[in-house]
Amino acid sequence: MRGEKRFIEGNIAIVEGAIAAGARFYAGYPISPSSEIAEYSARLLPRVGGLYIQMEDEISSMAALLGASVAGKKAYTATSGPGVSLMQENLGLGIMSEIPAVIIDVQRSGPSTGAATKPAQGDLMQARWGAHGDHSIIALSPASVQECFDLTVCAFNLAEKYRTPVYLLADETIGHLRETVTIRELEPDEIVSRKQPAEDVGPEDFRPYRYDGIMPEAMPPFGSDRYLSRTTGSTHDEKGEFRPVPENIHRVTHYLTDKIEKNAEDICMTKGWYLDDAETAFITWGCATRSALGAMEQLRARGEKVGMLQLQTVWPMPEKEIRSVLSSVKTVVVPELNLGQAAGEIRKFNDYGCKVVQANRVDGILISPEQIIRVWKEAEQHGEL
């Protein structure tokens, strides 16, 4: 395993992760604070036999992504909130027709054009429910430049394994943060390649979809000379033929949710600090993790029993790990650069009477350790939720 130590920003580490994971196609429309991903992809992809296309907008970018992916390539795009909004229609197509792709959202302050160069974490719910209709989604969120590399690799692997679009929810703070990172070539067993039909499956027996379990069917490339594939956003059967009858609609809807929710144990990644003896825990994701780590270090130095759970996977929410924290500590503080999007999800699991309080900041500046400590102190002083 060859590793190279570098001092680079998160956006660049994301591109390195994508290339290492085997991505060979990028379509996008540059937007702050994600533009370095487009720029660096344009430089790197041709060197590895890949293709970079700058599209006319984000609608076509997402369409191109799906096209490249059904043709057999690992494909990705990078954008920010305004672009994610435009991608939703085709994202839904990707979910329905089970097309792997990675969408990198470097979050900025919104809604609409908002404050283009300022960090935010306001797209958590957009990622979960931006596409209409019942479905589930996978989203990972890095809190360091190293995680920008590592979780991008995971995003591509999960996209292939579960045949679905996957989000990487980065943010301006982490995307533009420069720090020390190890960029490495991956071992073959660290890369998930697209599943192909088994040798003994004849063209007449092959079905491009399956709905009887919680894992997707193999996906030969579109235009394969052996297998017929169909891609449609309409509710279809195993052959990919339109079949809008009640029992089929029912099973397809359940399947699209179940293949992610029932595999949550495999998909959910978290990191914990001092959770064994913690009386208070910070539950964090993305950039606010860094502020919470700073707050935890200060409080630990004063002898306070504070621990932390970082959600590297934000969708599906790591329910098991969150419940374990809620059931073992007195107070949970959820710092976010939004008005409480993750906090609301965490409260859904709170069957334990744990006090869940929010530390929110939405002025385009990274939340400080001091603000988190202030919220914690207030929660300790006042008994109420």
Added chain:
Amino acid sequence: MKMQIVLSGVGGQGLVSTGEMIGEAASIHENVYATLAASYGSETRGTFTKSEVIVSDEPISYPNVDEPDIILCLAQVAYDRYIDTFHDKTMVFYDTELVRPSESARGVHVGYPFKQMGIEMGNAAVANTIALGVIAKRTNILKRSSLEASVSEYFAAKPKVIGINLQALNAGFSLD
């Protein structure tokens, strides 16, 4: 050891580049941890910008700097914005022709006409690198050899300017 550094001025003065050179010298050549958080406006030039650099022998959690140990001010707007964060030991480096320091300000002030020195050297754009040399010499945050290596690597794609930047770094180191 944990050093919190702010490089402040206006867009176009190369302050992010200076931060990258410090970060690279620290993390690649001295094997310690470094972060660089840059803040900028929608415009690329002319408005207030800052680079916040932390160099530490421990992993760095919160990457923003509230109270710098070392600050470089290459514009009055930058100096005015940070003056309230100075404490007695803050090392304040400033351009004597671009910044008028306050008489009541705390901190150890070190001023040179960095921009003018750059112009005399043939390129005003190396003012930041001259300042880097002075900062490194006065604070001992990084070894000269590490900075020379990181300056050369940083400009690897533009070999024509490596020479003048090394010259600028050395000019900074030779100032008293």
